């Protein structure tokens with residue numbers, strides 16, 4: 129019997145683990161990204177911070193474009209924690225890529241509803257990101273009611289439910305946000321739902337049971353003893369509780385020591 133979570137049934141959305149690079153050694157960004165990819169992450173979650181929407185400043189489109197030249201086949205989820213995402217679509221599109229074999233779009237523009245809706249810019253950002261060939265993600269912070277994003281979810285590829293107040297890594301997972309995940313999953317059984325903030329091996333089950341299939345983890349990937357073990361454990365949680373895959377058919381549990389050189 130499938131062990132699916134507390135939303136209405138299992139979903140078929142692929143279990144994907146994304147490394148948030150915010151807390152890695154960003155002076156060696158490409159190497160740190162490669163390290164996480166080798167340990168099994170499926171994509172990179174790139175936190176762009178402007179010192180306004182959130183207090184910190186991280187990196188911007190120029191760094192992402194450079195990273196793209198090192199990683200032409202990797203999915204980049206660009207999480208725009210900036211006040212004016214409407215002004216930076218073109219700059220991120222410079223790192224736009226499609227997989228050379230499958231044609232899959234490898235760049236996603238994920239922006240916050242709190243930054244666009246008060247200025248009437250939400251639709252414009254969705255349309256412009258699409259015009260540039262990118263996938264579109266719509267994020268909401270913990271204090272934002274789900275109702276604010278609902279009118280746009282038909283049009284976007286992914287909903288990002290923040291499970292911490294945006295701004296920094298290493299915070300505690302806010303389990304109360306799973307109500308939003310459950311509600312989106314019930315309405316959209318086939319769309320990607322991402323959670324970000326405080327997701328680690330001991331919190332991922334909550335997210336998986338609620339129906340999230342894209343799992344962002346920063347310190348849970350970079351600040352653990354065994355990266356491959358953490359990544360494979362989180363992936364198996366989504367497969368088990370989200371996809372309803374029987375335990376004996378889950379992806380293998382990997383350890384760093386077992387990875388090929």
Ligand SMILES: O=C(CO)[C@@H](O)[C@H](O)COP(=O)(O)O
Nearest residue numbers: 148294295297298326346347
């Ligand atoms: O966007 C953010 C924080 O604002 C996240 O991507 C964090 O960087 C995730 O880090 P952990 O909470 O997993 O340590």
